[in-house]
Amino acid sequence: MATIGAGVMEIRMHAAGEFRVIYVAKYIEAIYVLHAFEKRSQRTRQGDIQLARSRFRLVERSRLGK
Helix, strand or coil: CCCCCCCEEEEEEECCCEEEEEEECCCCCCCEEEEEEEECCCCCCHHHHHHHHHHHHHHHHHHHCC
16 A cells, blocks of 8 residues: 555455454564554544544654654
């Protein structure tokens, strides 16, 4: 999901609804789950994208020691 950040991926689950998990797994020490939610419309809500993007920035900053 380049709209969130480089290396960010999405898992889509179809089981009694539509569910998404947005994560980044490009670092050796961990897989970081940025956001998990139930998708209720065709488009991903802007709030879900912004939340994942801000959490991705936090991960990037913490890895740089800032």
